[in-house]
Amino acid sequence: AEAQALDLVFGAGEARQVADRFILKRVDTLVSAAERLAGGDLSVRTGLAHERGELAQLGRAFDRMAAALARRQGESERRRQEAESLAEVGRVILRSVDPGEVGQRIVASLREMLGGTAATLYRVEPGSADLVAVASMGDQGPAEGPLILAKGTGAAGLAVHLGVAV
Helix, strand or coil, X not given: CHHHHHHHHHHHHHHHHHHHHHHHHHHHHHHXXXXXXXXXXXXXXXXXXXXXXXXXXXXXXXXXXXXXXXHHHHHHHHHHXXXXXXXXXXXXXXXXXXXXXXXXXXXXXXXXXXXCXXXXXEEECCCCCCEEEEEEEECCCCCCCXXXXXXXXXXXXXXXXXXXXX
């Protein structure tokens, strides 16, 4: 009877080791992954994808959920950045309703983009078709009063008169 009791105790000890190795380890893995996910780590995965059994199935479901959350977080971040960019454009537009300021921004951008030493933005004067400078940047030489090019005068006037780039 004592031998049978000893066998039962020994068998219970082995069962405990099996439970520790196969069940509790997986439960600990799932708990740890859930805590990391709750802490904001969207890259966490259980590592149970290739295991068998119900706990492994739960691990695969957890991994799919974490991947979906990471994907949604990425999409949300992309939309947030787009919204911030649009808001900045709106602020620039609201700040720049003055045509002179808008013109200065345009000539500064063109001068930098084209690598020129000067840039001028003209508007066509109704009636005369003269070009009147709206904004100018760089060295255009000495000038008194507003810069006006008579119709067809200079490279810009010729381009407008002919309707082609010069």
